[in-house]
Amino acid sequence: xxxxxxxxxxxxxxxxxxxxxxxxxxxxxxxxxxxxxxxxxxxxxxxxxxxxxxxxxxxxxxxxxxxxxxxxxxxxxxxxxxxxxxxxxxxxxxxxxxxxxxxxxxxxxxxxxxxxxxxxxxxxxxxxxxxxxxxxxxxxxxxxxxxxxxxxxxxxxxxxxxxxxxxxxxxxxxxxxxxxxxxxxxxxxxxxxxxxxxxxxxxxxxxxxxxxxxxxxxxxxxxxxxxxxxxxxxxxxxxxxxxxxxxxxxxxxxxxxxxxxxxxxxxxxxxxxxxxxxxxxxxxxxxxxxxxxxxxxxxxxxxxxxxxxxxxxxxxxxxxxxxxxxxxxxxxxxxxxxxxxxxxxxxxxxxxxxxxxxxxxxxxxxxxxxxxxxxxxxxxxxxxxxxxxxxxxxxxxxxxxxxxxxxxxxxxxxxxxxxxxxxxxxxxxxxxxxxxxxxxxxxxxxxxxxxxxxxxxxxxxxxxxxxxxxxxxxxxxxxxxxxxxxxxxxxxxxxxxxxxxxxxxxxxxxxxxxxxxxxxxxxxxxxx
Numbered sequence: 001x002x003x004x005x006x007x008x009x010x011x012x013x014x015x016x017x018x019x020x021x022x023x024x025x026x027x028x029x030x031x032x033x034x035x036x037x038x039x040x041x042x043x044x045x046x047x048x049x050x051x052x053x054x055x056x057x058x059x060x061x062x063x064x065x066x067x068x069x070x071x072x073x074x075x076x077x078x079x080x081x082x083x084x085x086x087x088x089x090x091x092x093x094x095x096x097x098x099x100x101x102x103x104x105x106x107x108x109x110x111x112x113x114x115x116x117x118x119x120x121x122x123x124x125x126x127x128x129x130x131x132x133x134x135x136x137x138x139x140x141x142x143x144x145x146x147x148x149x150x151x152x153x154x155x156x157x158x159x160x161x162x163x164x165x166x167x168x169x170x171x172x173x174x175x176x177x178x179x180x181x182x183x184x185x186x187x188x189x190x191x192x193x194x195x196x197x198x199x200x201x202x203x204x205x206x207x208x209x210x211x212x213x214x215x216x217x218x219x220x221x222x223x224x225x226x227x228x229x230x231x232x233x234x235x236x237x238x239x240x241x242x243x244x245x246x247x248x249x250x251x252x253x254x255x256x257x258x259x260x261x262x263x264x265x266x267x268x269x270x271x272x273x274x275x276x277x278x279x280x281x282x283x284x285x286x287x288x289x290x291x292x293x294x295x296x297x298x299x300x301x302x303x304x305x306x307x308x309x310x311x312x313x314x315x316x317x318x319x320x321x322x323x324x325x326x327x328x329x330x331x332x333x334x335x336x337x338x339x340x341x342x343x344x345x346x347x348x349x350x351x352x353x354x355x356x357x358x359x360x361x362x363x364x365x366x367x368x369x370x371x372x373x374x375x376x377x378x379x380x381x382x383x384x385x386x387x388x389x390x391x392x393x394x395x396x397x398x399x400x401x402x403x404x405x406x407x408x409x410x411x412x413x414x415x416x417x418x419x420x421x422x423x424x425x426x427x428x429x430x431x432x433x434x435x436x437x438x439x440x441x442x443x444x445x446x447x448x449x450x451x452x453x454x455x456x457x458x459x460x461x462x463x464x465x466x467x468x469x470x471x472x473x474x475x476x477x478x479x480x481x482x483x484x485x486x487x488x489x490x491x492x493x494x495x496x497x498x499x500x501x502x503x504x505x506x507x508x509x510x511x512x513x514x515x516x517x518x519x520x521x522x523x524x525x526x527x528x
Contacts, residue, residue: 029076033090036083041091048094048119053087054102054127061086062127062148064195068101072110081193094119102127103146132199139183145197155199156221157229162194162236165516165525169194170238173210180205180218211239213519237523245524249447249475250420282351285408295401301352302359309362322492323353323443326466328362329495334439334464336367340430341443342423343372343407345415350468351407354443359400369396369433372407373426374414375451386452389422392429420451424459424481431461439464440487446475453477456484463487473513479522 035041043049050069054062067088069078073096080088082102092098095115100108100123108125129146136142151157158177162170170190177186177198186206188196200206203223208216213236279301284294308315309328316325327334341347341354358368374391376384391414395406423444430440439462446467463485465478470491479499482489486500494510502508507525508515514525 031076031078033078033080033088035080035089037085037087039089041089043118043120044091045117046093047091048113048116048121050090050092050098050113051087051120051122052082052090052100052102053085053122053124054082055086055124056127056129056148056150064147064193065103065127068106070099070101072097072099100125103148104130139185141184141186143186143188143198145199147195147197149197149199151229152199153225155201158198158200159229159231160188160190160196160198161233162190162196162238163233164238164241165235165523167235170236170240172240173236173238176209177206178209180207210236212236212242213521216519236518242523246449249449279352280348281355281404282407282411283348285404286412291401291404294404298355298359298400298404302356305356306360306362317492320492321353321356322468323350323466324357324360325492326490326495327357330490331363331366334441335363335365336435336438337441338369338371338430338434338438339441339443340371340373340423340426342421342426342445342448343374343410344421344445344448346447347443347445347468348411350443351411355400355404355407358403368398370394370403370406371426371430371433372410373422374410375421377414379414384422384451387425387428387455389425389451391422392426394429394433396433420449421445422452423450424452424455427459427461427463427481428455431459434461441466442478442481443468444475444478446470446478449475450477450481453480456481459485461485464490466490470511473524474510474515476515476522476524479508479515480520483517483522484520 041049052067052069054065054067056062061082063082063084063086065082065086067080067082069090069092070076071092078090078092080090082088092113094113094117097110097112099106099110102108102125105127108127109123111121111123113119113121127148129148132143132145132149134141134143149157160175162173162175164170169192171192171194173190173194175188175190175196177188177200178184179186182204186198186200188198190196200221202221205218205220207218210216281294281298284297285291305315305324312318316322316328339354341350343351354370372393374393376389377391379390391410393406393410393413395402397403397406423442427440427442434440441464443466446469459481463481464487465482467474467478467489474489474491479489481487482496482499483502484500488495488497488499489510490496491510496508496510502517504517504519506517508517508522515522516525
């Protein structure tokens, strides 16, 4: 995501407030017209072309100000917004009287337009903006500020424009400007043009946040009598779209998890009668298959895979085994690993791959240890505490039987519950157990968000994220984990390393999608 910062008089600083609060809903007979200099609009036989230019007391032209032309006889309203030269054009019936208003003033001037054909008429009005108002609710301050507001000796004028990744204005974006070492927060909401204005008291240090990006940056506002204005243009995905994407991931995860639970119930009923194949090893054990029998099936499947990989180096990619594909590609670099694995219900298809990699023994001297997690055992979702959710199971025993038993214990103790999982908590628990040159590998469910992403700043070790289930794109939170820890991202076909070197605004292509870095977070941009 990109950011453009413009500096006027003082210094740079990103914040805003309702630069011109959205007017009350217009009457149904309002006609919206939005013509400016350079646009081809002509008067007609019946309609005059009225140009209204708005200036302030200093005679400077005022852009981005709402103007209203009201026909006094009928109440019909023509409404538009001034352009960069303070002008807006209207086509109105000739031979009528009109009342002109702008901003928070309703009756600036009244004019009579002659009853002529193809008439052009020009009018310049002076707008005297009322002083901004503040509504203080506890520690939160809301302001109403006109776009015609000027800086004062006591306050700095901040103006901001919030755009999406295609440079379209974002309406209704909430912005927060908190006073450092105080609980006071100035709150703003962008208007239909993505703009907002705020009057900040001088002599304070302020920290700017949005709903998605907390504490973007802090700024000093000097306490002197110079008039200052600060402008910013910020491109973002917008909180509304961001929440919609979260909801869609949660919906997809819920559908998949419900299907898994139905399959699991069906399999449990058939467990005593069906003939098990060479897959679903943990489920086999959970549903009553003899341990020795399961271990034999694992050995048989491992032998088959071992033979296949000797003849075709891309065997794991071709058969859709993402965990083994990644570990095989990086087998010489990742000999000593702590493998942190999500074993919630939806990860059942990938449990086999973890077991089989251990059973394959393709790398001499490989030292693997494991920490499995299930998002809190059977703890009800409402009682899960960030950083203390639990459901963590660690083993460093190298015997296949011990590994299989630990996975069975983890999967039996809990299947995850709601969509988000405690990935970061598990990674933090694994960190003290690292030895020397160990690599920290996370085998993650791409469909599930991290309920504890806020703990990421505590993680000081590079994380190599192996993503399971990326057919619909990559979950941006796992990109953030790899980026902020200096780690890497791995899918069944791609290894994306040196994530920390990506500059703000840079783009990254994974599969068929593109992602943009924005203040340490990643936003899916387009489908290529």
